[in-house]
Amino acid sequence: MDELDKLISGLPADERQAITDRANALVTADNLRELRVLAGRTQEQVSAKSGIKQTNVSRLEKRADMKLSTLREYVESLGGTLKIVADVAGRKVDLSSIVERTRTNS
Template sequence: MGRTLNEIIADLPPERQAAVEARYQELKQEVEGLRELRQIAGKAQADIATALHIKQPSVSKIEKQADMYLSTLRSYVEAIGGKLELVVNLPQRPALKLQNLGDISAVAADVFPAPTVARRRKSAATR
């Protein structure tokens, strides 16, 4: 009969067991996608749909997307009660946080005067 993973790990030297446990803890902090993130937050798709003012099937579609706008990701993360932070890691440099990337309202307010933004929204709504 085969051995279990726990039995195999128990037979390893203590320092190797510690390394396995450390890596396990790292992996526990990573998530595969938005669905898992939502489940960790204890939210249902219907909760997210309500917060985003969309229908539940649209939440399902967002969760299955491999590529999306940062503004969509930011809104989704905020709807589950989180805060999106974007960090850039460059070689031989400390981590850099990008501010306001994916925040449409902050960018639009800086780039376009208020009447221009309103005109663009009105134009988009009539398409």
């Protein structure tokens, strides 16, 4: 048992549960394909919802660089909302308005 486990095990049950709930809410996807799978969607479903051809959905999932508007469309086709948060000098800065501006400029 490491130090963190020892610390957590010494907390009251409600605090341990809150930590567990938060950890379960934080899901990491290393790429868009994993995000799509987590959402329970197929490439065909993403294609139908976003209007992006299925072959282009496949290509998009392999890209490391894309426009914010394209990423927003992809995430919304999964039923999600794209949020961008910068961590600067220990402060979280919500940059989601930049994503919204791509909607009006695209």
